[in-house]
Amino acid sequence: MSAQTDVAIRGTRSATGPGVLARAGGLARSSALWVVAAIVVLIAAIVTVLVQGGENTSPLHYESTEDSGGRAFVEVLRDHGRDLTTTESLGEAGAAVDAGETVAIYAADWTLSDPAIEDLSARAAASGARIVLIAPEQQVEVWTDALLYDYLSEGAGAPPSRRAPNCEADIANTAGNVRHEDTGDEYFSTSSEPADSTFCYGADSGDVVPHGVYAQVPHGDAGGTLTVMGSTQWFANGTLAQEGHMSLVAGVLGTDEPLTYYYPVQSDQPVEGDEGGAGGSPTWLFPRWAVAALLWSLPVVLVALLVYGRRLGPLAIEPLPVIVPAAETVRGRSALLQRSQARAEALADLRTAALVRIGRRLALPPDAPAAEVVARAAAQSGLDPAWAEAVLLTDQPHDDETLIRISIDITTIESEVDPL
C-alpha cells in the first residue's frame, strides 16, 4: 500500500516529465502559443506601417516616393544646399509669399480654391515674391491677367512628344529638350507684345501670340514674377531624370532665396461665398488634433464596454420554491360577481355572514331563524326594527350605490350589537 502511494507521488512529481513530442503537442494546444503568434504578427504589422510611413502618395506630393510623386526633386534640391521648406498649410505658404521668397505651388487638379488663389496672387504682387505654378491649367487665369490657357491649341498634326526650347531664355536653353506629350496644354500671352515675358517649349503652330508650355511673366509692381511650368512630368520622380527636366526645375527654382514648396490641401482653404473663410466641412471648425482625439474615443468606449461589460463569473442560478398568492380565488370570484352585476348574490353573502356573527354574539342557537336574529339584534341595540329588517333581510339592491349603502348599514348594525 505504502509502496503504491510512493510510486504515485513520484509519478506526479517526475522531473523528466512527458516526452518532447508530447510537450510540443501540449504547447501547440496551449493558448499562450497563439497569443505569442498574435503578438509577432502585430509587431510585424506595426513595423511595416512605420517603415512605409503611411506616406502621402498624391501626385507630386513631397513625401511620395511613387513614380508620380515629388520627393525626388525636393531631395535633390536639398542635397544641393537649397533651403527648401515643404508645407501643406495655406497660412505658411502665405507667410512665405509675404516674405518675398520663391514659392513653388502645386496648382494642378484644382487643389487651390479661387479665393485662395486671388489672395495669394494679390499678396505676391505686393511683396514681389517669385511664384512658380506647376500645371495650373485654367486656373492660371485667376492668378494673372497676363496669361491664358488653351488645352486644345491647334497644331500642324501631332506635335512631337519632345519639345525644343524654342526661345531665348537661358534656363530653357541650358535645360534643353523636355517631354510634353499632349497636343494642347499651352499658355498664351494676352497681348501680342508682352514685356519682360518668356514663353518656351511652344509648338510651332504659327500663332502670332507668344505661347509655350513654360511661361514667365512679371507679376505686380514689386518685381515679382509668375512662372508657369506646364507639365507635371518635369517634376515627377519617374521622369525627373529624363531629358532636361532636372535642369529646368533646378534652373527655375534654383535661386539663392529660401524656397517653399506649397502642396495645397482642401481643408484650410477659404471657399467662395463663405464669409468667415472657414472650410465647407464642419470638421474644419475643430483643430485636427481635437478631431483625432474624438475619433480615438471610439476605441476608448469599446474598451470601457469590455471592461465594465465583463461579469465576474456567470449569474448564480437557484430554483426557488413555488409560491401561489393566497387570496387569488377570492379576487377571482369578486371580479366574476362584479362583471355579472350579481348584486343579490353578493348582498346575500354579506347578510348571511353578518347574521351568523350577530347570532353568535347574541348567543342564539345556530339554527335560529334569520327574522328572530334580526328582531333580537334590533331590540338589543335599540335600533328601528323595521329598518334593521329592511337592511338585513328585505331591501333589494337595484344599483351599485344601493348595494354600497346597504352593506355599510349592515356594518353599522353589526357594530351596534353588543355581546350579551
Added chain:
Amino acid sequence: MALTWRFLVLTAIAAVPIALRPEGTTFLVLLGVLAIIGLLDWLAAPGIRALGFQRTPGPRIRLGEDTHAVLTVTNSGRRARRLLVRDAWAPTAGAQDNRFRATVRPGSPYERTTVLRPTRRGMLRADRITVRSTSWVGLVARQRSVEVPAAITVLPPFHSRRHLPSKLRRLRELEGRTAVMLKGAGTEFDSLREYVRGDDVRSIDWRATARAQEVMVRTYRPERDRRVIIVLDSSRLSARYVGTGTAFDAAIESGLLLAGLAAGAGDRVDVLVADARVRARVGPLGRMASLDHLMHRITPITPELLEADWETIVSAVMGVTSHRALVVFVTALDPATIAEDLLPALPVLTRRHMVAIASVADPALQDMASARFTTEQVYTAAAAERELLESRSLIHALSGLGVHSVHESPDDLPPALADLYIMLKSSGRL
C-alpha cells in the same frame, strides 16, 4: 480574459500621442501597441489552474440567524497570485460582500470567511467560484470559474418554540390534578396525596384514608405512550402565500410545536410529509428525542404544484401504527378537496383513530371583508365573506363527523393546535 480599468486608463492616455500627431498611422500603430501590451500582460498573468479551492460551510442554523462559509485558496504554483475572487452562492443564501481581492502566496493558504444571511429555509447551495488573476501591472486578467460544491442547511425558524415551555408547564400541571380523573380505561393512577378543599370528593380513596388517618385522594396523570401522527400536506394548496410566509411554513411551525409538546409529554410522535407521495416520514420520536432530526428532515422539502393523494396519505397513516392514535392533518380547508378526497377516507380513520384537522386561515380575508366603500370593495367583501362562511360551515360539518379542527392565522395556529392537544389530553380522549 478580462480587461481591467487600468487598461481603460492606458487606452485613454493613448489619445495624447494621437492628438500630437493626428495621422492615420498613429491610430493603427497605437491600436497595435495596445493589443500587444494587452496580450503580453495576459501572458504575464499567472495561471489559475495551479490554484486549489476548498469550501467549508458553517454550522446549521435556523432561518433568521447568520452563518458563514470558509473559502480556502491554496497555491501550488511558484509565483504569488494577485486575485479578484467572487465567492458566489445561491441568491437566497444571502452571501455578504462576497467579492474580495487576495494575494495568495505559494505554500500559505488564504482563508476568507463569507458571512451568509439566508432568506429562506432549505439546503442552499454554493454557486461557482470565479477568479481573476492579474500580473503586477494588472492590465489584463485571466478569468476562470470553478465549481466547488458546498451547501448550508437552513432549518425552519421554529418561532413557535417560545410557546413550548408554557404549554409543557400546563401539561405538567395536569399531572396530579384530580380534575383529570375520569372513569374507565384511559386514566393512569399516579399517587395518593392529602385532600385539599376543592378536590372532587369522588376521588377520595377511603382505604388509604382509613390507614393514614387523613383524607387521601387518588391522583391520576394523563396517559403516556400514546401515538400522535402529524401529517403535513405539501401539495399545491400549501404553496399559498399567507401573511409573511407560505402556508407550509406555518404548517411546519405547528407541526414542530405539537411534536415537541407531545414528545415532551411522553407520547410517541410520527411526522409524515406528503402530497402525491410521501416525501418524508420521521418517527417515532420519544421523550428523549430531539426535534433537530425532525427539522433536518423537513428542511429541504418545499411545496410542489401537485394535488394531494389522500388515499396514499391515509394508507401511509394506517401503516404507521395499529394502535389508537391522534392523527393531525395540517392542510388547507379547501371545500372541494376536503369533500371529494378527504371525507371518503375519514370513516376508516375515525373508526380507529382520533382525527384533527389544522388549517391556516388567511388574515387578509378579514381585511377584505371589512372594507365596503366602493363597488369593487363590496364585491370583494362579499367574496371574502363567502370564503369565510364556507370554511366555517366546513368546520361545522367536520365536527359533526367527530373531527376536531383548528383554523387560525399563521401566527396563532401553532399555539391553537397545542391547546387542542392539551384539551384532548386533559379530557383523556387520547
